[in-house]
Amino acid sequence: MKITKIIPFTILASTLALTALSCGDQKKVAQNRADQMNQDSSQAMDQTEQMASDTKQGMQEDMENSQDMVMQDKDAMQDDAMKMVGGAMMSPKMTIVENASKANNLTTLVAAVKAAGLVETLQGNGPFTVFAPTNDAFDNLPAGTVETLLKPENKTKLQDILKYHVVAGKMNAADIIAAINKGNGKAEFATVNGAMLTAMLDGDKVVLKDADGNTSTVKTADVNQSNGVVHVIDTVLMPGM
Numbered sequence: 347m348k349i350t351k352i353i354p355f356t357i358l359a360s361t362l363a364l365t366a367l368s369c370g371d372q373k374k375v376a377q378n379r380a381d382q383m384n385q386d387s388s389q390a391m392d393q394t395e396q397m398a399s400d401t402k403q404g405m406q407e408d409m410e411n412s413q414d415m416v417m418q419d420k421d422a423m424q425d426d427a428m429k430m431v432g433g434a435m436m437s438p439k440m441t442i443v444e445n446a447s448k449a450n451n452l453t454t455l456v457a458a459v460k461a462a463g464l465v466e467t468l469q470g471n472g473p474f475t476v477f478a479p480t481n482d483a484f485d486n487l488p489a490g491t492v493e494t495l496l497k498p499e500n501k502t503k504l505q506d507i508l509k510y511h512v513v514a515g516k517m518n519a520a521d522i523i524a525a526i527n528k529g530n531g532k533a534e535f536a537t538v539n540g541a542m543l544t545a546m547l548d549g550d551k552v553v554l555k556d557a558d559g560n561t562s563t564v565k566t567a568d569v570n571q572s573n574g575v576v577h578v579i580d581t582v583l584m585p586g587m
Contacts, residue, residue: 429569431578432480438570441469442476445571452578454484454492461496462504472573473516474538477554477562479582487582509539510556510585516574519567522552541585554579557586 428435432449443465446452455478459465468474484492495504513535517525522545525533533545544555552564562581569576 431566431569436569439572441573442571442576443468451480452478454481455479458504458508462501462508464508474574475513475517476576477511477579478576479579483580483582506539506585510537510541510583512538514538518575539585556583558584
């Protein structure tokens with residue numbers, strides 16, 4: 347009997363409490379709920395925009411990494427490319443001297459390198475950029491010049507000439523051309539000899555000018571070696587003696 351009396355009283359009290367809310371209070375509650383919903387919506391939009399930005403950035407980084415990998419693969423393919431010089435295939439896994447010794451048009455150069463005592467140097471780690479004169483290039487020197495240079499008493503002079511054909515570091519044709527363009531049509535390189543060598547372009551060919559003003563054209567470029575790169579040229583360069 348007591349329970350029956352309490353229940354109607356409780357329901358009536360709740361109803362009175364709800365009815366007691368003023369119209370202004372109800373509007374305030376509704377406004378608070380609307381503000382909370384707007385805030386939640388704004389936070390959700392911010393999170394969505396951040397996720398989109400992160401996704402875009404991640405995709406850009408993936409694309410850049412992919413491009414870097416492609417360029418690295420391209421460079422590796424260029425380094426591994428084998429070229430024919432003097433009837434022999436030049437291996438990028440062999441040294442400058444080892445490859446030159448296989449080419450039948452570089453026999454005079456190899457003999458000169460041996461006579462000058464530079465074999466060990468050109469078999470070192472380097473890397474070196476070598477401008478390699480062909481047999482014909484040596485034959486075009488004044489009569490008796492090669493024979494004289496190969497004599498033991500002329501070893502120092504021969505070393506100076508050969509070192510003038512070597513630049514420290516590896517410079518492919520693209521690197522040389524880039525330097526020429528940057529120098530408005532001319533680039534100078536310090537050789538291992540210490541004297542300067544000038545490079546220019548004749549059409550799409552790289553032309554070298556020595557200290558005496560003589561010019562030599564690169565006939566076969568980018569012959570990659572394990573310790574550098576060789577560019578075969580048609581004239582012996584002189585450091586100015």
